[in-house]
Amino acid sequence: MDEVVAQHRLHPLVRSHLHAISPYVPGRPIADVMREFGLHHVVKLASNENPLGPSMLAVQAGQQAMLEVNRYPDGAAKDLREAIAKHMSLSEDYVIVSNGSDEMIKMIAETFLDHGDEIVLPFPSFAHYTFGANVMDAKITYVPLHDDLTYDLDAMLRAISDKTKIVYLCTPNNPTGSWLQHQEIEAFLHQLPDHVLLVLDEAYCEYVTTPDPIRSEKWIAEGKPLLSLRTFSKIYGLAGLRLGYTLGHPALLAYLHKVREPFNANAVAQKTAIAALFDQEHVIRVRDYNEEERQRYYAFFEEHKLRYYPSQGNFILLDVGDGRKIFDQLQRKGIITRAGFPGLERCVRISIGTREENALCREALLAVLHK
Numbered sequence: 596m597d598e599v600v601a602q603h604r605l606h607p608l609v610r611s612h613l614h615a616i617s618p619y620v621p622g623r624p625i626a627d628v629m630r631e632f633g634l635h636h637v638v639k640l641a642s643n644e645n646p647l648g649p650s651m652l653a654v655q656a657g658q659q660a661m662l663e664v665n666r667y668p669d670g671a672a673k674d675l676r677e678a679i680a681k682h683m684s685l686s687e688d689y690v691i692v693s694n695g696s697d698e699m700i701k702m703i704a705e706t707f708l709d710h711g712d713e714i715v716l717p718f719p720s721f722a723h724y725t726f727g728a729n730v731m732d733a734k735i736t737y738v739p740l741h742d743d744l745t746y747d748l749d750a751m752l753r754a755i756s757d758k759t760k761i762v763y764l765c766t767p768n769n770p771t772g773s774w775l776q777h778q779e780i781e782a783f784l785h786q787l788p789d790h791v792l793l794v795l796d797e798a799y800c801e802y803v804t805t806p807d808p809i810r811s812e813k814w815i816a817e818g819k820p821l822l823s824l825r826t827f828s829k830i831y832g833l834a835g836l837r838l839g840y841t842l843g844h845p846a847l848l849a850y851l852h853k854v855r856e857p858f859n860a861n862a863v864a865q866k867t868a869i870a871a872l873f874d875q876e877h878v879i880r881v882r883d884y885n886e887e888e889r890q891r892y893y894a895f896f897e898e899h900k901l902r903y904y905p906s907q908g909n910f911i912l913l914d915v916g917d918g919r920k921i922f923d924q925l926q927r928k929g930i931i932t933r934a935g936f937p938g939l940e941r942c943v944r945i946s947i948g949t950r951e952e953n954a955l956c957r958e959a960l961l962a963v964l965h966k
């Protein structure tokens with residue numbers, strides 16, 4: 596069928612609110628940028644990946660699991676859920692897995708949101724929450740962060756209406772790097788009306804080095820109306836395998852299981868993740884490395900009087916005046932960062948890379964900012 600004719604005929608068949616959704620634009624692949632600018636060496640600091648890679652124990656477990664990929668995975672992911680539960684001091688029925696936490700964000704929307712329901716989101720934050728709500732035609736209320744990009748939790752509470760079903764908090768927040776402390780969320784939970792579910796996205800929680808890190812397992816064990824989203828994509832260095840997990844009360848998870856694809860966590864990912872969890876030394880090594888490199892960036896920004904936002908993630912948001920322009924100029928020098936976040940037009944977000952990549956990025960920043 597001719598493409599234009601097909602579009603014309605199919606357009607009215609599509610659920611009308613889907614027309615408003617624009618596809619997600621991921622960080623640019625290295626090969627694309629090499630080709631476009633004729634570069635031989637390109638550094639990707641655009642997707643908050645782990646530059647040190649996964650644990651070698653995890654890689655070996657994954658290789659072993661490849662020998663049995665003629666078999667379907669364990670749909671219940673029992674061994675993996677047991678390993679996660681043990682790590683979190685919960686029982687396995689408090690754990691559900693997903694094909695990345697991206698999938699869980701969509702599953703949460705499919706489970707709880709109907710046309711006309713409301714969801715309260717911090718702004719700016721991770722774009723996928725908007726996607727989930729849009730797919731279900733829910734109404735989104737955005738609550739701006741303070742000017743210094745810290746959370747305005749009072750404003751988030753005030754934004755809740757009778758129709759609100761979900762409030763999202765992301766900490767450390769992507770793309771700002773800002774974070775919340777345990778006591779702050781505890782107070783927030785106390786004030787949350789009974790009809791609202793809190794979804795806490797903790798994709799970067801293992802990177803946090805503050806004295807009062809969040810211990811959401813505690814609230815979950817107490818039966819609070821809360822889901823905590825975690826992932827193997829970040830500190831565990833397994834983004835390519837697509838594996839996330841969510842902690843929540845079994846009564847809540849039972850509803851999420853209703854929309855879960857039967858084999859949503861593949862067999863290689865399950866086996867690899869069990870070994871990755873076991874290797875907590877690797878996790879600590881990555882966290883310490885990340886902290887060291889964050890400090891190196893901060894020192895550089897301070898030396899050159901560049902405005903940055905302190906971060907507890909594996910990325911830093913830098914105010915460069917015109918994010919898109921500096922993004923383009925860095926890209927021409929072989930450094931892929933991220934810019935164009937709505938509400939953050941002045942900024943680029945830099946993911947922390949290897950020591951060498953970070954040094955190259957700083958050198959390129961000096962050149963393009965004429966420092």
Ligand SMILES: Cc1ncc(COP(=O)(O)O)c(C=O)c1O
Pocket residue numbers: 642643694695696697698721765768769796798825826827828834837838839
């Ligand atoms: C805050 C946040 N949540 C969730 C995700 C999705 O992670 P996953 O790879 O597990 O789908 C990301 C990825 O960048 C993220 O930044």
